[in-house]
Amino acid sequence: MSDWEEEYDEDGAAISRPSSVVKVQTSEWRQPSFGDGGAGCEGTEFFGVKRGGKEPQRDSPWRNIRDQHGEENRGEKQNWRDSDRGRGTGPVSLSVETSMIGRVIGRGGVKIRELEETTGAKIKINRGDYEGEVLIFGSSDVQQKAKDMIEELISGNAFSRPWLHNDSESSGMKNESCWSASDLQASAAPTSAPIDWTAIRQNREKYETLKWHDLPALRKNFYIEDESVARRSAEEVRVWRKENNSIFVDDLKEEERRTIPNPVYTFEEAFAHYPGIMENIHRVGFKKPTPIQSQAWPIVLKGLDLIGIAQTGTGKTLSYLLPGFIHMDQQPVPRDKRGGPGMLVLTPTRELALQIEAECNKYSYKGFKSICVYGGGDRRAQIKMVTSGVDIVIATPGRLNDLQMNELINLRSVTYLVLDEADRMLDMGFEPQIMKIILDIRPDRQTVMTSATWPAGVRRLARSYLKDPMMVYVGTLDLAAVDTVQQTVLFVQEEEKKQYVFDFIQKMEPQDKVLIFVGKKILADDLSSDLCLRGIAVQSLHGDREQSDREEALQDFKDGRVRILVATDLASRGLDVHDITHVFNYDFPRNIEEYVHRVGRTGRAGRSGMSITLVTRGDRKMAAELIHILERAGQDVPEELVLMAERYEKHQREKEMFPAKPRGGRGGGRRGGGGQGRERNCGGGWREKDGFRGEMTWHI
Structure with missing residues (x-):
């Protein structure tokens, strides 16, 4: 579509657009001398400048034009020079932003040919990167008229100019106009009233209802309670929950319980x-549900929103996946008509997304097609799969937001939403993308949120995007590592770490498998390279x-x-x-939550x-937070x-009581000019404790 078409709608009415151009500044063109200046031209004044008699300056406009546009237009410019010499005048120059040349003067506005026919002037446009030059050739009156237009x-102010009407009586020109009557009428229409944002906020629910009014019906309750489950007494249920990792269930609905x-x-x-689900379970060979599954399945099958808080490796994936299959299969709208x-x-990492996709394929149900969408993968292939039609999308927020913003995926059809590992997604800064994604999903959906921890950010996210949820958490809301893992803490110097790793690997049994965590990507490559040079088979994994x-x-x-x-x-x-x-923490994680998740990579599925x-x-x-984790898991705490x-706690109290003086001045520098500075440096140092390698004592 041309710039001209972008300025008007299909009815020919002008589309109002704010102008981004500043007021143009006109500059007079100085006619250079041609040889001897031309007969009868010396001393003649044009636009306040005397022409002839002197050699033209190197920065004259003609020389600039030739430098900017090359030699291909030299012949044409020479013809204009000859013509101008005969007329006795030179072109008038206007400086115009390049963007406005196309919109107003060029194809998008009044065409150059029409301007030339209207005024009788010859117009030449030289485009630059940011600013262009309009050269107007002709007599003084013609140049002035074209310049004004x-x-x-x-x-x-084009619509207020009389020349645009091309009135033959006033202008003496032929009765042709580049502006239609509908254009002029549209330009005279009054401006629209300002937006009342207060009214919009007050009627938010009304507008939201209008947005989703055409959605098809939604079913969410598919739970048929077994008679044996209904007969269980409250005391029996309480005892069972306590024996199974102290399961706690709470209803977060405020109005009524x-x-x-x-x-x-x-x-x-x-x-x-649901025999299709049972067939999958028997094929995989599971014996019984995990605690989180036993309590979560009845809640999700009833169509309620759920917050599931449990330690890593406790089966949270199946707690939402199997009910999701039933939810999609029982919807009244056929699969081929959902769009x-x-x-x-939604998951935080590519690895977790691929793992959930593998679980979906393992528990295939009614031919549901699932795809995995994540950053770093083949975007073209992912777009092809998404647009070909899918039932389940497992995605990282960044890539899904990319596809959504480019209108490559329709999320209005989503009726079952899962936010998996919500705490990790918030730690990785995905909240803005999550917000954009959820706003395009119908509000009466069913939502399940899982997390291993329950920080303030996850609570805020749950309040924003879940509707009257129930919460199921296994163990405690306090941070705790799984009790099936024996946790050992060793105190070392920084330079001794690699030797500890080498010693540990040499003592590994043939059936052992170890995951070594490091704090930096470059260290992962460095450590894996050292192990390879020692003839040890190893792989590395980082972003x-x-x-x-x-x-x-x-x-x-x-x-x-x-x-x-x-x-x-x-x-x-x-x-x-x-x-x-084994999990080997080469570097201690940046926070205690990551320590819990690292430890949870082992001791899974009852091992x-x-x-x-x-x-x-x-x-x-x-140290203090690590002690708390060890105590909750029943581990020995080293002295x-x-x-x-x-x-460390004593050191923090002393820092608060005696804040450090600002550096600089006498005795305050690093080298210290006086006794006070040297005493402060000595008093603020660490010294090695006798009999314990690596542990330091704060000495005052």
């Missing part, structure tokens, strides 16, 4: 009326590796081709490798595991860790 066009469904003890009690996916699962390399590394680790994986915290969430026997954590002096600020926490 162009200035009026650019300044936005609803009856909390009793838990199911077997798969048959939950899915006896988009029915289930959307700077290509997606194909990351998938290959993870698959090699899962299949047992390598028994050692060096990874950043990228692998601390959702990585489901059942036979990991036992072991974690080894190297602690240095730089990790002293995390050195208690001393480290006490010293």
